[in-house]
Amino acid sequence: MLLKKINPYTHRWIIVAVIVIAIVCNYLDRQLLSILKPEILEHFNIGDVEFAWILNVFLICYAVMYPVSGWLVDKFGPKPVMMAGIVAWSLACIGGGIATDVYTFAACRGVLGLAEPTIFTGQLVAVTLWFDKKSRATANSICQAGGSVGTMCAPLLIAWMTRFLPWQDVFIVAGVIGLVIAAIWWLTYSRPSNDYLDMTLDEPANTNPDNQPAFSFFGLFCTSALWGVILIRLVSDPVWYFINFWLPGFLRNLGEEQGLDPQATLDMIQYIGGIPFLIGATCGVLASAYSDKLVSRGWKALKSRKVVMGVSACLAPVIALVPFLSHWEAVSFNMRLALITAVFAVVAFMCLVWLYNIGMVIAETVPVRNVASVLGLACGSGAVGASIFNLVVGNLMETMGDMLFYCMAFLHPIAAIVLYKLCKPAVPGKKASVKTA
16 A cells, blocks of 8 residues: 555545545536536527436436445445546546537436545545544545535636636546546555554444444434434535535626626636635634534534534525625625625535534444445435425526525524434444444
8 A cells, every 4th residue: 555654643634635636526527517507508509497407417316326325335445435436427527528419418417426425425434434533523524625625616727728628628627637536546545553443433342343333224214313414414405505506607697687798707707606615615614623622622522513513504594685685786786796705605604514514423423334324315315405406496597586595594494403303322222223243
């Protein structure tokens, strides 16, 4: 193994760095569709409703594969599963660039959806094995911040590349970069030694995770922890998916209503489209680090995650201001654009606090050998909720529908109630199905 002689405390941060780069690539590939939406719609001669269905092809495949990828990671480990996922989504991205019709293009987006969950289920297990409770949330949030970095960089990189390349070539370049990252991951990751696991898992008597008791896959459905995270992701994920898939198009629509030409709106996205993700990711990492600080002060890990998530959910209603700001003619367009961007920055921060910490809630409530499976089931349900929500957004894209934003204002507060009521530690017992080594 290339990094075998490196100190494990250094090695773990190298692993985090590679995961961040992989997730940046992951989100860059996703954002290609939303940022290049006008060019793609024109090329295939389709509208917003058809665009929503292309999104849903991705989301349905994403939802179906999440539980499967979680099971695969729990069974085979993060290294081979993440490697296969990165290769598959990179090839799918290349396929989207060479697609000759909308059906082939949609199929490639479906393959992208099947492959991408592997990075997130694998990443959570890798972080759980390599980091202890006092640093785990920080490491996890840094890994997942790669998504925000990818979303933030995507407008800059994609808009820059489209000045020199047709949109199809942009897809191909992104796919080739992903193949390089897959090779780096294979050379970098290894499983921690048993001595190191004594420290990270805080269970010396059960050093080897393979020997620890765990629920069977179907036994997990008897736990309130599983149903809690499933409901949380089902209810709250649509807000984050909206920001990822519809915000660039929404901002470009605002520019077009102001009389800007398509290139000018793309330039506008290039400079402001990443601001909500930059602010959200930075503040989200800081909030997760504060959660770890509470653990260091003696708080129980689960309690610290719940407090940070619950407080952030109080910011959710701010999104209800968007309809008012969009039509506020008493101020200049630039001022409206700045205020709307600020609102989405606050909402992105709230969403990312939840996304960064829900994995930690899972790690604190189920055995380590069930972590990826539970995350897969939860994230799959989130994608289902987002796909249903996408149909509503697609049908309302012309006017954006004020009710859409009013509904999103209440989703995270509802999820907070579920968090406190259902997310409790689940311990395999005599009455539970137990998977043995």
